[in-house]
Amino acid sequence: MAKRVVVFLNQFFGQIGGEEMASVGFSVKDEPIGPAVAMKMNLGDEFEVVGTVIAGDEYFAAAPDKTAEEEGLPLVEPFKPDLFLAGPAFAAGRYTVSCGAMCKAVSKALGIPVITAMDPDAPGVDIYKKDVYIVKTGNNAREMPKTVKKMCALAKYLCAEHTEKSNMFSLQYLPDPAEFDYIKMDRLYNIFTEETVAKRSVDKLLQKVRGEKYETEVEPDRFETFPAPEAIKDMSKCRIAFASDGGLVPKGNPDKMLTRSNLKWKAYDIESLYKDYEVAHAGYFNDYVLEDPNRLAPLNILKEFVAEGKLGGVSDLFYSMPACTTVSKQGTANGIEMAKMMKERGDVDAVILTST
Amino acid sequence: MLGVYRVLVGKAVPHPCGDPKLPPEDEHKIMRKYMEKALEMLQTEIVDDTPITVILE
Numbered sequence: 030m031a032k033r034v035v036v037f038l039n040q041f042f043g044q045i046g047g048e049e050m051a052s053v054g055f056s057v058k059d060e061p062i063g064p065a066v067a068m069k070m071n072l073g074d075e076f077e078v079v080g081t082v083i084a085g086d087e088y089f090a091a092a093p094d095k096t097a098e099e100e101g102l103p104l105v106e107p108f109k110p111d112l113f114l115a116g117p118a119f120a121a122g123r124y125t126v127s128c129g130a131m132c133k134a135v136s137k138a139l140g141i142p143v144i145t146a147m148d149p150d151a152p153g154v155d156i157y158k159k160d161v162y163i164v165k166t167g168n169n170a171r172e173m174p175k176t177v178k179k180m181c182a183l184a185k186y187l188c189a190e191h192t193e194k195s196n197m198f199s200l201q202y203l204p205d206p207a208e209f210d211y212i213k214m215d216r217l218y219n220i221f222t223e224e225t226v227a228k229r230s231v232d233k234l235l236q237k238v239r240g241e242k243y244e245t246e247v248e249p250d251r252f253e254t255f256p257a258p259e260a261i262k263d264m265s266k267c268r269i270a271f272a273s274d275g276g277l278v279p280k281g282n283p284d285k286m287l288t289r290s291n292l293k294w295k296a297y298d299i300e301s302l303y304k305d306y307e308v309a310h311a312g313y314f315n316d317y318v319l320e321d322p323n324r325l326a327p328l329n330i331l332k333e334f335v336a337e338g339k340l341g342g343v344s345d346l347f348y349s350m351p352a353c354t355t356v357s358k359q360g361t362a363n364g365i366e367m368a369k370m371m372k373e374r375g376d377v378d379a380v381i382l383t384s385t
Numbered sequence: 386m387l388g389v390y391r392v393l394v395g396k397a398v399p400h401p402c403g404d405p406k407l408p409p410e411d412e413h414k415i416m417r418k419y420m421e422k423a424l425e426m427l428q429t430e431i432v433d434d435t436p437i438t439v440i441l442e
Contacts, residue, residue: 324403
């Protein structure tokens with residue numbers, strides 16, 4: 030029996046209309062539309078495109094995950110799909126996010142393979158790359174035929190029965206990101222190699238030193254780029270807050286911050302904190318900070334500056350996120366929350382972030 | 386590398402803004418130096434998105 034495929038498209042590729050129709054809600058067709066027709070051809074007889082789900086870019090934009098889970102998913106489910114495809118969305122801001130959100134919601138609820146396609150720099154990539162197969166595209170819809178072909182090749186691999194027994198765990202059948210040209214999901218799987226890691230590392234290092242081409246086996250996190258914060262014009266009016274990953278928390282660690290891989294943050298009253306504290310951080314020798322937390326974040330000095338008229342003020346809150354072997358993504362997420370709180374309170378003009 | 390535009394290199398991992406080896410009054414001086422430099426950097430414009438990294442002597 031042919032595998033059942035449902036495709037998600039925006040209003041433009043779903044042939045409803047352009048930007049003037051971007052606020053249109055969901056609609057469902059019992060047939061392939063637009064790119065879904067090309068998918069049907071590329072997938073061949075073993076697949077049947079049973080439905081196309083369409084929604085406007087703007088309609089999705091306010092709350093992508095909620096819209097996908099509460100409105101999109103209930104429209105996909107009745108088709109009983111074996112495979113879900115979304116896009117390609119190329120570099121489109123809202124469309125890459127709606128495709129990612131739909132794929133994630135469907136994958137989570139139905140456990141079937143989901144594939145979309147985007148430009149590696151598109152906004153949807155960072156949000157959904159760990160949950161969704163995202164085939165790489167350029168930033169232009171001219172690449173439609175090539176991209177659909179790649180999506181379908183990956184779809185066939187994911188839907189095929191892999192009869193070999195895995196010797197470790199099922200991720201053994203993770204398709205090779207290079208072969209299928211999709212964005213790495215940071216998953217680990219086992220492969221057999223002829224050479225030890227020591228030999229491979231040194232070989233690659235030598236290639237690098239010689240200026241030869243080499244491919245890394247481990248890619249470091251990419252850090253987001255953002256505009257440089259403006260310089261402070263008048264320090265005597267500036268109010269500064271301390272934020273730190275050094276693990277300074279109130280005595281007794283009331284929020285149960287972890288000494289390793291901690292994910293939480295909290296803003297503590299700075300005066301009480303400096304009077305009665307402990308350190309929740311397993312990544313450095315804590316004694317010096319336990320003796321004097323000013324070595325981590327010199328509140329004593331900032332108070333002197335305020336008294337001398339050099340500085341406008343110090344926030345009454347200390348923004349603490351103990352971070353030892355914590356994933357950097359969580360730092361980003363927590364940093365956004367901290368900044369939001371500072372803005373809402375409106376009592377901070379600059380932040381000094383100290384780290385151990 | 387981290388995408389932070391103003392970086393002041395700390396004294397050491399377990400005491401970024403102080404130095405327990407020094408007598409208290411000298412350590413206090415060093416803490417002041419760090420914070421004075423931090424305020425100075427906050428007042429420095431970033432040009433061409435080029436991050437500044439400062440190591441105190």
